[in-house]
Amino acid sequence: MSTQRENRIPTEPRFNFVTEKAYSFILEYGYNRFPIYPFKVLEDLSDYVVCLPWSEAKKILKSSDPFHLRETKAEARTIRPRADGKYYIVYDDVEVNSDARIAWTIMHEIGHIVLGHLTDFGETALDRGGLTQKKYGVLEVEAHYFAAEFLMPTALLKYFSDISIEEIALLFGVSEEAAKKKHKRVFDTSYMPRSSYDELLIRNFFDFLDNDIDGTIYRNIYGTWGIPNKSKYVTLCRKCPDCLTYIADRNAVYCFYCGADIEKKKAYSNMFARLSEQQKFAKVPGVSRPQLPYIEVELIAGQKSQRVKFCPNCLSHDVNNGAVYCKICGSPLYNVCSNCGKSLSVNECFCVECGTESAISKLYCASEERLNKIKDCSSQPQFSEEWFVYPYWGYVRMRLSSNREEANDDLKTALLYSMAYVGDDDAFIVYADTLSASAVIFDNQGTILDFIRRVDNVDYTRMEVYIFQ
Ligand SMILES: [Zn+2]
Ligand SMILES: [Zn+2]
Ligand SMILES: [Zn+2]
Ligand SMILES: [Zn+2]
Structure with a gap:
């Protein structure tokens, strides 16, 4: 029995398997914004996962060391009693006092569960005593890797040409230590795993990647450091005091959008006057501007x-x-x-x-x-209240406009100022902003619907094209 069990535990970490499990889990639960908070994930899994902090478990289980965390020097442990088939996680909330670290540990334990570590190998609890160090180590590496791919997927990081360690930490809500390791792995080595879910993940997070990066970093700076006028706020994520545009260029003196003096150095008698002015608009969200290709x-x-x-x-x-x-x-x-x-x-x-x-x-x-005008077509004459915005249109436009895809130049430009809705009877509805663009989109509807079939697995039988008026 014991030899059979040991044989079934992999001898090497299954990195591809773990990546696919993490990505399909994200897709299955519909997460499309970062950070994904592990406590939110626990809520979503509450039908079969129960999670308790060690201090509370002590009272409930009337035990001095529930799940033997102290005895085994573990930060958390998951147990699955055969009786009810549920998973019970206890994590250390006393000696571990960093929220980011606790979040990471919980994601690690969820990793053990999702990867089947407690069901596939005849184990009810992962315990150093029951398995040889090496075999146990493989599952530990897998759970750790799961947490890293879940909380900051490589597929999305590859999407950035330039992202700093601090930005990774703020965007994905992880510790700077975890962000540093991930950054090194993705950008300083040739390590580039590909999974069949990469493209689906980008599709799922496209709106977030396209519109919400600056806003998320900004909100997390506010959440993490509280007072947003610290030096990190100024260097990481600035907003123009006049037009609220996010300004990524750390060396910019003037706003690239409206030309205002960003720091307004001359307008204030001293640094404190300027900082207090900055604080006034700190809670107002900034504005991301569209990009010309x-x-x-x-x-x-x-x-x-x-x-x-x-x-x-x-x-x-x-x-x-x-x-x-x-x-x-x-x-x-x-x-x-x-x-x-x-x-x-x-x-x-x-x-x-x-x-x-x-x-x-x-x-x-x-x-x-033109872009802003066509974003909302609800006042257009043909518009029906039954229609809903097609959620992946930004992604479809981006992909069809890239060199990888078959779309011709006319279609690429026609799609630039367009908006898509899903109507009744599987109709796919597109608004274009000129007569010629609507004609090009109508003529190329096969290309568009084929692409949607491929990336979204949905079969729209017909397309209606309207000119935005
Ligand atoms: Zn573990
Ligand atoms: Zn100049
Ligand atoms: Zn401005
Ligand atoms: Zn021209």
Whole structure:
């Protein structure tokens, strides 16, 4: 019996299996925002998981050391008595006093449960005494890895080109120590596991990734440090005092969106006056601005500049590699400060160094206005109250516009200013903002519906396309 049991426990950690279990668990329970709080997960599992802090378990179980945490120097333990088939977790809330650490430990225990460690190997409790150190160690590594993939999935981290350790900690609600290990693993090594759930996970969190990164970091700074005028608040996540736009560029002096002096250094008699002013709007959420699609071009050797992917005014894709202006309408394709000559990102309406309005500013504002207008179609004549917003439209647009997908250039631009709803009888409803865009979307409905079938597993039988008025 004992040899059979030992044979069944894997000799090496099953990293792919663990990753897939963690991701499918996230998808199954519909989590689509970070941080995911382990206590919320426990609530969702309350039908078959009971979790108690050690101090409370002492009273309830009338035991001086419930689940032998002290005796075995464990931070938590999960037991599954055969009698009722439920899982019981007891975690140390006395000697471990960091919330982030307790959260991590609980996710680790949930890992043991979800990975079947207490059911697949004939064990009722994972106990160092019952298994050899090495075998026990494999399951420990798996549970730990589960917690790491669940709380900060590699598939989502790979989505960022640049994210700092502090940002990981704030975004995913983990300790800086855990964030540091994860950052090293994902960005400093060639370690890149792929799971069949990666794409589904990005789809699930796309709205969060697209709209809520700055807001989440900001809210967690407020939650973590309380007083938001500490230096970390200023360097990590700033808002423009005038237009509330989040400003990621840590060196910016002026707001890239409205041109305001961010620090307003000159406006205050001293630092404290400025900090108290900052505190006033600390609780007001900031605003994320949409991005014009761009590519990076090396105009001058060794120096990368951003060029809009297509003309932001007439949406023409007919752009030669060397072209600086659109040949149809003459709009600028690069963004440069006319005052100091700084090469700017295509999404900067004002020079962040000198505050001068940029060449692309008016085109950017017109584009943002079109985007905002079409976000809500509920006042349109055809609109029915039965329709609901298609939740993955942002993701579908992003994927169809990437080079990986088959969509032609016309479809990519037509999708730019569009919105999608699901109606009755499996109808998929798209609003486009011009007559030509609606025609392109209608002609390419096969491509769109095929893609949705592939990534969302839903079969919409027909498409209705309307022009936003
Ligand atoms: Zn464990
Ligand atoms: Zn501003
Ligand atoms: Zn043009
Ligand atoms: Zn400038």
